[in-house]
Structure formats: structure tokens, C-alpha cells
Amino acid sequence: MMTRRAMIASLPASTIAVGSTASSPAMARAEDDTPILRLFSQHQAILSAASVHVRAANGKDVDEDLERLFYRRSDEIESELMALPSTCAADFAAKLVVDTCSGDTFSDWETGALWKEARALTGTLK
Template sequence: MAEAKHITMSAKPEDPDRRGFLLGLPATGAALVVAGALPVAAQGVDTPILRLFRQHCAIMDATKICISASTGKSGDEEVERLSCYSGEIEDEMMALPCTCAADFAAKVIVDTCRGGIFSAWETGALWIEARALTGSEI
């Protein structure tokens, strides 16, 4: 019976390859690497920020539908109503502290209008929290 080789992080493998590297990782480290590769939904993570984010996405999708279907004032009123509601959700999201990377990613998506704009570096809630999370005074 062949003897299994175990590569530790302190030992240099004779023939380094991906399998050997993964075998050398501590079990918890490997689990974290694998878990980190999964989308948040697959990990079962559900935070207040992510719940608000899903609501915000649904409102933004509904707003797009209203805008494309709008033929008059009634459509404009609905877009205005949805915009006000999405603004309330954004304010609530930005006021909550992030509890995981997905929370921060959701805030980035919302605060930048899906990458379209950026808030002010000095006063934007996103950047204030980013500096706090990284210990940055810049």
C-alpha cells in the first residue's frame, strides 16, 4: 500500500503542484478558501444590509420597467415614488455597520449607483466606513 505524503507549510515540496499545495494547507484554511469562493447566497449569509440590498435591487428593476413603459404623467409619478423609497433604503443601508465583505460590496454597488458615480471621499458614508474598516486616515 502506498504511503500518503503530507506536505506541511514549513516543508518545501520536491515537486510543487496545486494538489500538493492544497494538501499542505491547514484544514480550516482550506475550508475558508473554498467558502470564500462561493457566492454569498450559496453560503446562506443573510444580513440586514443584504436584505435591504435585495429590496433596493427589486425597486431599481421596477423603476427601469416604469421608465421604459412610461407614456405620461402617471409613469413619472410612479418613478418618483420608487425613487423616494429607494433613497430611504439607501440611507438605512449606509447607516448600518458592515458585518461581512458582502455587506460592504452591497454598499459599494448602491452608493455608486451600480458603478455609475462615486460619493465624495471626505463625506461619503461608504468612504468613511472604508477608512474605518482599513484603519486609514487618508
């Protein structure tokens, strides 16, 4: 089974959005400056840099480098981002991207922060 880190490292840089989420015309709203979207932008930039680093390593074992240079900080950002309540649809979408590793995995229905918030937002808490 492929680990989350291996999936992230294997993503082409074009898959990972870099920079402000406000760069998309559909996202150009006042809500773009939420704490979640600011963290999301940082998170995506770190993952993009990690992907570039892996390609530049050209087959060398870079696990320690990736952990030290990229993944410790991206994990911190992810935890902070997922702990914040969504204040708009874009916040929830950013959480969805982060929690699913850009759609490659899914968190646990019962314990995953994303699904807990989804149930709370839809009034289907257990």
C-alpha cells in the same frame, strides 16, 4: 450632467440584480442573511421595477411617477443600508453597488458614508 435618478432609470433590467443575493453560488453563505443584504435585495428590486416602468412609459414624462412609486422608498432603504455597519465583505460590496449607482458615480471621499467606512475598515481614518 446626468442625475443619479436618470442613470438608474436608464439601466437595463439585466444590470440590476433582482431577488436574493443568495441566488449566486459565490454568495451562498450564512452571512447572506444580514440586514444590509436584505435591504440591498429590496433596493435592487425597486430599481429594477423603476427601470421596467420607464421603458413601459415609452417616452412619456414619468418623473413624478418614479418619485412616488419607486425613488422615495429606494432612498429610504439606501439611507438605512448605508447607516448600518458592514459585517462581512458581501455587506460592503452591497454598499459599494448602492453608493455608486452600480458603478456610474462615486460619493465624496471626505463625506461619503462608503469611504468613511472603508477608511475605518482599513485603519486609515483621518
